[in-house]
Amino acid sequence: MYVYDSLDKALLNQRVAEFREQVERRLAGDLTEDQFKPLRLMNGLYLQLHAYMLRVAIPYGTLSSDQMRKLAYIAKTYDRGYGHFTTRQNIQFNWIELSQAPDLLYDLSEIDLHAIQTSGNCIRNVTADPYAGAADDEVDDPRVWSEIIRQWSTLHPEFSFLPRKFKIAVTGSDADRAAIKFHDIGLKIVRNEASELGFEVYVGGGQGRTPIVAPLIKPFLQPKDLLRYLDAVLRVYNRHGRRDNIYKARIKILVASLGAEEFASQVEAEYAKLNPAHFPVHDQELSRIRDMFTLPYMRLDTDPETSLNDMLEQAPGLRLWSKTNTHPHKVPGYSIVTISLKPIGGIPGDATAEQMAAVADLADRFSLGEIRVTYTQNLVLPHVRQADLFVLWSELERLGLATPNAGLASDIIACPGLDYCSLANARSIPISQRISERFADLEVQYDIGPLDIRISGCINACGHHHAGHIGILGVDKKGEERYQLTLGGQGNGDSAVGKIVGPGFDEVGIVDAVETVVATYLDIRTEGEVFSQTLERTGPAPFKERLYDRG
Amino acid sequence: MPHVFSANRLTDGAVVYLTAADQWSDRFDDARILTGEADLDHARTVAQDAEEQNLNVASYEVEVDSANQLRPDRLRERIRSFGPTVIPASSSYGTRAKGDHQPLPYGGPEG
Numbered sequence: 001m002y003v004y005d006s007l008d009k010a011l012l013n014q015r016v017a018e019f020r021e022q023v024e025r026r027l028a029g030d031l032t033e034d035q036f037k038p039l040r041l042m043n044g045l046y047l048q049l050h051a052y053m054l055r056v057a058i059p060y061g062t063l064s065s066d067q068m069r070k071l072a073y074i075a076k077t078y079d080r081g082y083g084h085f086t087t088r089q090n091i092q093f094n095w096i097e098l099s100q101a102p103d104l105l106y107d108l109s110e111i112d113l114h115a116i117q118t119s120g121n122c123i124r125n126v127t128a129d130p131y132a133g134a135a136d137d138e139v140d141d142p143r144v145w146s147e148i149i150r151q152w153s154t155l156h157p158e159f160s161f162l163p164r165k166f167k168i169a170v171t172g173s174d175a176d177r178a179a180i181k182f183h184d185i186g187l188k189i190v191r192n193e194a195s196e197l198g199f200e201v202y203v204g205g206g207q208g209r210t211p212i213v214a215p216l217i218k219p220f221l222q223p224k225d226l227l228r229y230l231d232a233v234l235r236v237y238n239r240h241g242r243r244d245n246i247y248k249a250r251i252k253i254l255v256a257s258l259g260a261e262e263f264a265s266q267v268e269a270e271y272a273k274l275n276p277a278h279f280p281v282h283d284q285e286l287s288r289i290r291d292m293f294t295l296p297y298m299r300l301d302t303d304p305e306t307s308l309n310d311m312l313e314q315a316p317g318l319r320l321w322s323k324t325n326t327h328p329h330k331v332p333g334y335s336i337v338t339i340s341l342k343p344i345g346g347i348p349g350d351a352t353a354e355q356m357a358a359v360a361d362l363a364d365r366f367s368l369g370e371i372r373v374t375y376t377q378n379l380v381l382p383h384v385r386q387a388d389l390f391v392l393w394s395e396l397e398r399l400g401l402a403t404p405n406a407g408l409a410s411d412i413i414a415c416p417g418l419d420y421c422s423l424a425n426a427r428s429i430p431i432s433q434r435i436s437e438r439f440a441d442l443e444v445q446y447d448i449g450p451l452d453i454r455i456s457g458c459i460n461a462c463g464h465h466h467a468g469h470i471g472i473l474g475v476d477k478k479g480e481e482r483y484q485l486t487l488g489g490q491g492n493g494d495s496a497v498g499k500i501v502g503p504g505f506d507e508v509g510i511v512d513a514v515e516t517v518v519a520t521y522l523d524i525r526t527e528g529e530v531f532s533q534t535l536e537r538t539g540p541a542p543f544k545e546r547l548y549d550r551g
Numbered sequence: 552m553p554h555v556f557s558a559n560r561l562t563d564g565a566v567v568y569l570t571a572a573d574q575w576s577d578r579f580d581d582a583r584i585l586t587g588e589a590d591l592d593h594a595r596t597v598a599q600d601a602e603e604q605n606l607n608v609a610s611y612e613v614e615v616d617s618a619n620q621l622r623p624d625r626l627r628e629r630i631r632s633f634g635p636t637v638i639p640a641s642s643s644y645g646t647r648a649k650g651d652h653q654p655l656p657y658g659g660p661e662g
Contacts, residue, residue, distance in 0.1 A: 010662065026561075026605075027561065027562065027605065028605070029604075029605040033602070033608050033609075035618075046606065047559055047564055047609060048564075049566075049627070049630060049631045050564070050566060050631065050635070051559075051563065051564035051565060051566075052563070052564040075641075076643065078608075078642055079642060080639070080641055080644045081639075081641035081642055081643030082639045082640065082641035082644070096564070097562060097563035098561065098562055098563065098564060099562045099563065100563075216578075347637055347639060347640070350639055350640065350644070352639075352640055352641045353641070353643075354642070360636065398642075418626065418630060419630060419636055419637050420635060421636035424627075427636060428628075429637045430598065430636060430637055434638070472657060477626075479625060479626075481626065
């Protein structure tokens with residue numbers, strides 16, 4: 001993975017020192033809260049319901065084992081012994097003290113971690129396919145390009161005062177495990193007819209108040225033009241994005257109002273004005289970065305398939321877990337392993353300090369010291385020998401991290417909601433817990449098959465409810481929590497926005513409603529149909545009928 | 552409806568409440584109940600002073616419900632006063648999440 005050079009380290013050290021001074025000035029009263037707030041936000045520090053919350057960047061969801069150990073240390077030393085992995089592949093700590101934040105950021109900087117640009121109206125953490133560099137279906141490693149974009153966007157002097165936040169996601173695979181079309185800019189690495197590497201560029205996607213699947217703005221962008229083109233997009237946005245209305249300030253509103261064609265045309269015009277020499281991605285630098293993501297020597301099993309089958313025969317639990325929580329690796333004899341942070345009845349995405357430290361050790365033993373964070377709030381060990389799966393699974397079982405539910409009904413995405421977030425209107429975590437418990441029987445979950453349930457506690461949609469096969473949006477109705485149900489969303493690949501089915505439910509009713517939807521699917525599905533296919537075939541009518549017309 | 556006055560302490564972000572002695576406590580039960588405009592005006596002045604002296608930030612009035620033991624009227628404020636309604640698995644989470652949240656009547660159609 002990428003290793004900081006002296007320039008990166010100098011930048012980080014300067015930033016840590018600068019923020020320390022800013023905090024000291026704030027505590028001494030030399031800065032007002034209005035003056036300090038934008039500085040605080042640009043360093044990822046929010047004032048939430050209960051305390052300050054710090055959002056630490058995990059660049060394109062990639063962590064070393066040492067970095068995970070440091071996050072465990074932060075959780076124990078500065079917080080209450082746990083952290084929350086987010087839908088942007090970051091981690092949040094909920095109980096931070098402002099007076100300790102400079103020391104915390106210094107501790108993070110020792111291992112090349114930070115909270116820069118995880119908030120504020122700037123370019124945020126670039127997210128990417130969590131299987132990057134390991135998946136057998138990728139055209140190129142999206143982390144290489146994510147790192148280039150990270151360097152370009154960090155402390156960019158022109159883009160530190162955008163109309164609103166800006167989110168970029170990169171995938172190297174058709175499978176799109178980064179939901180790129182729900183981002184301000186989504187990049188898909190492709191090969192053209194001449195087999196040249198390039199990008200499909202999608203601009204203007206997002207969720208929130210106005211969910212939109214991003215249109216394709218540029219069908220093929222050459223890698224050498226990447227930063228120049230991104231600069232052009234940001235310049236058009238910076239100039240024309242709305243600053244008069246926070247709810248209409250994202251680039252998706254600009255793209256929708258201009259139309260994709262006109263927007264693309266304006267970007268091309270801006271692009272033509274930019275001097276290519278100002279946007280160098282020199283071959284040498286590209287090679288340097290790419291080398292850091294190249295897999296090292298990986299010891300192969302002499303007969304991986306036989307070894308794996310032997311193991312699966314011996315341990316039925318392992319068989320179940322490997323069906324859902326492992327994915328083919330591009331190197332024969334290896335697997336990509338998902339560590340579920342969704343235990344039945346647990347808080348989605350939470351991990352204790354002890355679990356984080358243990359995962360770090362497991363990464364060292366089994367995954368070349370590397371860990372990934374998914375936007376679905378799970379962890380991944382990307383390079384696990386199949387011969388090691390049984391031992392790894394046993395260790396995960398001991399740690400409570402072996403729930404075999406990746407992609408199933410209890411693998412729920414939930415934002416922190418009203419339990420933590422000052423923006424929320426309703427709680428989301430208890431709803432996810434009750435739904436998880438309702439589907440606790442794993443045999444039932446396997447029978448249901450792939451099912452994305454996503455819950456947001458407010459219209460900001462941090463729980464990605466618009467993109468859930470079943471989406472739940474919590475609202476405040478005359479002081480009471482109320483939950484709207486949507487159906488038909490899709491995050492990855494063929495992205496789609498879910499549609500509301502009818503009147504909302506209370507906190508008990510919404511759990512029953514989800515169960516009713518699932519029961520309806522089980523009744524009407526044809527052989528081999530997964531939930532999303534049944535819904536596409538029948539439309540929402542049979543589900544609405546069961547939800548609202550009976551009883 | 553009566554009120555209490557709340558803020559976040561600058562140094563650590565803790566939720567604090569204005570007491571009868573014009574001090575700030577992180578315990579909701581220490582909050583002074585404010586009835587009437589004169590009470591509120593006084594509280595606003597004290598709160599503004601606290602912000603100007605860099606003790607607190609984001610101070611505001613919170614409605615409390617006379618019919619519910621003078622607890623905050625809105626769920627959001629009750630969560631802010633008494634902590635999240637969910638308990639993380641962390642062994643060092645502590646006992647902050649104490650309070651008067653009604654247990655959620657889950658259990659499915661059968662009760």
